[in-house]
Amino acid sequence: MGNIVSFRDLIVWQKSHVFVLEIYRISSVFPKEETYALTSQLRRAVVSVPANIAEGFTKKTLPNKLNYISHSEGSLQEVNYYLILAKDLCYIDETTFENAYQLSEEISKLLGGYIKTIKNFHQKK
Template structure:
């Protein structure tokens, strides 16, 4: 059995979400300059919200509070996915970049869903 997480950084779901953000930052650097305050900003903001809400929810004491922040992360993940589709359709990213980011997003989504389910099942023990 794994040792309970001492901080949000110990959570695999946070680690994968953070890696997703780093990937988003990497490929949005090549977006057109006229998108700096448009798609670039929106995609980065949505992606950042995923691990940020995992971190914020980590110290919440009740299962419902934790689950609410994880659900916000899930919403931000879906928003990020839409922006990925848009970036691909606008040809701002290659098919390979899109597929890599999409695969990362699916992994984060599975982990988020599992973590939220565990929190609710275990009624929010601090390290659930």
């Protein structure tokens, strides 16, 4: 995996971290009554994406690594649903939704590429 020495070197982690910051910004304007509901759920799910990438980075076996990436993928889809819900509740506008959803799709593709890279690396060992 080249010059990758830390999870912070992974583009997928970097993009995921940017996504977390964006979701925090977006959700900061949600209604107060959503603080312990949608806002909390959305933030918990989005933080799980880079957190699982980071945790999986140190795992030694392929199944262990892939398990953490799978959790990231699941959390990303959960975020996608919450974004749809926020849009449908008129908490975010269409442009905000589309921009966030595009970033999510980019991260999803990067996760797929990361999985292929991990599998290839472990096959060569």
